[in-house]
Amino acid sequence: MARIYNFSPGPSVLPAPVLEKAREDLRGWRSTGITVMEMSHRGKDFIGIAEKATADLRELLEIPQNYKVLFLAGGASAQFAAVPLNLLRGKTKVSYVSTGYWSEKAIAEARLFGEVQVSASGKESNFTTIPPRPQWNVDPDAAYLHYTANETIGGVEFQAAPEADGLPLVADMSSNILSRPVEVGRFGLIYASAQKNIGLPGLAVVIVREDLIGQALPGTPSTFDYRRQAAEGSMVNTPPTYSWYVAGLMVEWLKEQGGLKAIEARNIRKAEKLYAAIDALPFYSNPVDPAVRSRMNVPFHLADAALETPFLAEAKEAGLAYLEGHRSVGGLRASIYNAMPEEGVDALISFMREFERKRG
Amino acid sequence: MARIYNFSPGPSVLPAPVLEKAREDLRGWRSTGITVMEMSHRGKDFIGIAEKATADLRELLEIPQNYKVLFLAGGASAQFAAVPLNLLRGKTKVSYVSTGYWSEKAIAEARLFGEVQVSASGKESNFTTIPPRPQWNVDPDAAYLHYTANETIGGVEFQAAPEADGLPLVADMSSNILSRPVEVGRFGLIYASAQKNIGLPGLAVVIVREDLIGQALPGTPSTFDYRRQAAEGSMVNTPPTYSWYVAGLMVEWLKEQGGLKAIEARNIRKAEKLYAAIDALPFYSNPVDPAVRSRMNVPFHLADAALETPFLAEAKEAGLAYLEGHRSVGGLRASIYNAMPEEGVDALISFMREFERKRG
Numbered sequence: 001m002a003r004i005y006n007f008s009p010g011p012s013v014l015p016a017p018v019l020e021k022a023r024e025d026l027r028g029w030r031s032t033g034i035t036v037m038e039m040s041h042r043g044k045d046f047i048g049i050a051e052k053a054t055a056d057l058r059e060l061l062e063i064p065q066n067y068k069v070l071f072l073a074g075g076a077s078a079q080f081a082a083v084p085l086n087l088l089r090g091k092t093k094v095s096y097v098s099t100g101y102w103s104e105k106a107i108a109e110a111r112l113f114g115e116v117q118v119s120a121s122g123k124e125s126n127f128t129t130i131p132p133r134p135q136w137n138v139d140p141d142a143a144y145l146h147y148t149a150n151e152t153i154g155g156v157e158f159q160a161a162p163e164a165d166g167l168p169l170v171a172d173m174s175s176n177i178l179s180r181p182v183e184v185g186r187f188g189l190i191y192a193s194a195q196k197n198i199g200l201p202g203l204a205v206v207i208v209r210e211d212l213i214g215q216a217l218p219g220t221p222s223t224f225d226y227r228r229q230a231a232e233g234s235m236v237n238t239p240p241t242y243s244w245y246v247a248g249l250m251v252e253w254l255k256e257q258g259g260l261k262a263i264e265a266r267n268i269r270k271a272e273k274l275y276a277a278i279d280a281l282p283f284y285s286n287p288v289d290p291a292v293r294s295r296m297n298v299p300f301h302l303a304d305a306a307l308e309t310p311f312l313a314e315a316k317e318a319g320l321a322y323l324e325g326h327r328s329v330g331g332l333r334a335s336i337y338n339a340m341p342e343e344g345v346d347a348l349i350s351f352m353r354e355f356e357r358k359r360g
Numbered sequence: 361m362a363r364i365y366n367f368s369p370g371p372s373v374l375p376a377p378v379l380e381k382a383r384e385d386l387r388g389w390r391s392t393g394i395t396v397m398e399m400s401h402r403g404k405d406f407i408g409i410a411e412k413a414t415a416d417l418r419e420l421l422e423i424p425q426n427y428k429v430l431f432l433a434g435g436a437s438a439q440f441a442a443v444p445l446n447l448l449r450g451k452t453k454v455s456y457v458s459t460g461y462w463s464e465k466a467i468a469e470a471r472l473f474g475e476v477q478v479s480a481s482g483k484e485s486n487f488t489t490i491p492p493r494p495q496w497n498v499d500p501d502a503a504y505l506h507y508t509a510n511e512t513i514g515g516v517e518f519q520a521a522p523e524a525d526g527l528p529l530v531a532d533m534s535s536n537i538l539s540r541p542v543e544v545g546r547f548g549l550i551y552a553s554a555q556k557n558i559g560l561p562g563l564a565v566v567i568v569r570e571d572l573i574g575q576a577l578p579g580t581p582s583t584f585d586y587r588r589q590a591a592e593g594s595m596v597n598t599p600p601t602y603s604w605y606v607a608g609l610m611v612e613w614l615k616e617q618g619g620l621k622a623i624e625a626r627n628i629r630k631a632e633k634l635y636a637a638i639d640a641l642p643f644y645s646n647p648v649d650p651a652v653r654s655r656m657n658v659p660f661h662l663a664d665a666a667l668e669t670p671f672l673a674e675a676k677e678a679g680l681a682y683l684e685g686h687r688s689v690g691g692l693r694a695s696i697y698n699a700m701p702e703e704g705v706d707a708l709i710s711f712m713r714e715f716e717r718k719r720g
Contacts, residue, residue, distance in 0.1 A: 003388065003393050003394070004392075004393035004394060006393075006394045006398055008399070008403070010598065011401065011601055014395070023383055023387070026379055026385070028363065033679065034373070034681075036368045037374055038371055038374055038604070039371055039558075040372075040682060041561070046378070046562075069621070073433050073438065074438075075598050076597075077582065077583050077596065078434075078583045081583070082581075093444075109581070112578070112579050112580075140555065144659065186620070193598065195598060200601075200602050200604055201598045201599065201601050201602070202562045202598075202599065202600025202602070205563065218472070220435060220472075221438065222437065222439050222469055222472075223434055224441070224443065237437030237563065239557060240562025240563075240603070241371055241560075241561050243600070245563060247399070321393070321394075327402075346449070
């Protein structure tokens with residue numbers, strides 16, 4: 001069947017070679033006579049798959065040796081709870097920066113476990129900007145400073161990790177991990193759900209500096225306990241093996257693309273040309289401060305909102321699908337993760353110009 | 361490649377037609393132009409897949425209308441925490457029956473959240489029997505009575521749900537759900553990880569009577585909150601969509617097999633002939649009280665333990681794999697879930713007889 005361009009925010013498009021490999025492996029994995037779906041997580045075949053995925057991820061992100069890498073069931077929402085449960089470490093307060101919908105979710109969940117200081121908020125600008133770092137008020141007694149590296153819905157992205165004033169810096173990188181190089185050593189903890197740049201939903205990757213673990217709050221569910229998961233190779237419970245395998249295919253593909261610098265260059269080209277197309281015509285608009293526009297999620301509006309429905313219908317006809325904005329904000333949105341080919345962005349831009357010509 | 365017979369305890373063998381359908385769908389799902397792996401959980405295509413899986417499961421298990429069915433990230437180990445977090449409902453005590461390794465795990469986790477009364481334990485018999493129901497001591501003030509319907513490691517299975525003395529009855533059915541009919545109306549809650557009879561790991565199915573939810577303990581992670589998950593169709597967070605889809609293929613396949621009575625008849629035949637083969641030769645032994653032997657997991661020993669290594673090696677040569685016992689107990693084990701064809705059991709029995717003839 002003809003493949004379309006899938007601009008869904010997650011679960012989202014996967015690279016064609018990854019799908020092809022997964023399909024081929026469903027005939028049976030190597031000479032085992034079974035598929036990866038049927039492998040015991042304790043058997044040497046799966047252990048090999050898991051270790052290679054972990055090693056490739058370490059290599060791509062240049063993760064220092066004093067960081068643990070965990071593959072855990074559930075996505076970022078589960079980590080919204082796991083992070084304070086593990087990282088409060090006897091303190092009572094945590095600091096969060098709010099840059100939109102997902103920051104607010106993380107804050108609400110953290111409030112179940114401790115006092116949350118909101119160090120800065122983009123709310124006044126309706127989350128179209130990020131308050132400059134010098135204006136942040138970070139409590140030195142907080143257990144950590146948390147921010148959302150990319151807001152999938154609002155389309156706001158940090159272009160560099162903020163200064164943490166000596167606190168452990170914690171980042172939700174669900175929607176931009178592996179899209180650019182990151183200096184992991186600046187972080188206490190990085191977490192990301194997998195369904196954008198790492199494959200299938202139901203899996204989160206957690207990268208945590210080892211001195212921060214081991215003091216989980218009483219009442220922390222065992223499967224959420226980073227120390228136990230680190231000690232048992234993410235196998236306190238049966239891990240989501242198939243999603244881990246797909247994560248391995250994703251990082252392998254990324255290495256074949258030339259690694260993070262190469263994928264970043266492509267992501268910059270894709271984003272720049274799409275924003276340029278939006279800015280060039282008053283028919284389209286993106287409200288975000290250009291300095292913090294997301295390379296991954298590009299929300300936009302039509303000057304005449306009544307044209308959104310025909311826009312979506314005609315785009316779908318043209319093989320450009322899932323361009324609806326999030327139900328909380330409306331409008332339109334193009335998610336252009338690593339796996340979205342540059343041709344997909346070019347096709348969207350051509351369609352947008354043509355639609356404006358006919359309807360503008 | 362030639363498929364082997366995979367006796368792994370979980371993740372475990374899947375039906376060949378399910379694998380074939382999954383493989384075919386990786387070309388693209390129907391006319392969407394994308395695969396199920398790439399579908400937004402909020403889109404109508406995935407919602408259709410999820411609703412059909414849920415409806416098929418309801419039909420197979422004849423789940424009454426006053427029960428919610430949830431598809432949650434994580435497996436049974438996550439539910440070991442979620443069950444007391446949701447079902448304590450202002451009480452302080454819970455009652456658990458211990459029948460082996462997995463009961464003990466569930467008990468240890470429940471102790472993080474409340475006082476656990478062990479109503480009965482098979483420990484004195486080294487977990488080869490289940491204490492008769494009249495000997496159980498069930499506290500009438502307990503929030504619920506929990507038991508493990510099938511012990512995957514010890515090979516002990518309840519042949520009927522126990523009387524609960526008016527308490528909500530809670531069962532971990534991870535390794536025998538969908539292997540036989542169950543009278544759901546007798547239970548307060550049934551949970552099961554998916555990686556035996558429902559497909560891929562990283563997913564748990566929870567079936568809960570609706571009057572029991574809505575009183576989760578303070579500090580319950582949102583993704584563990586049954587009320588919220590029930591209200592939002594298991595989408596408080598992005599669910600493990602691909603595992604949910606495979607669960608749908610599994611229940612569809614089960615319906616094609618004739619439903620639970622038909623699969624039960626096949627499971628009885630498979631188990632009876634395998635136990636008969638073990639009992640017929642002093643060379644093999646199974647320690648479990650015949651009244652509570654598991655139809656799903658058949659542990660066995662060789663009279664001469666030194667022969668286990670050659671047994672495993674020669675079995676593998678003969679296309680019979682993953683027969684190692686659990687690392688906590690050693691010995692051998694054949695897991696014969698729904699997806700293990702009767703021919704696989706026949707092949708194992710032939711091999712066992714032949715091995716005994718040569719080495720006995």
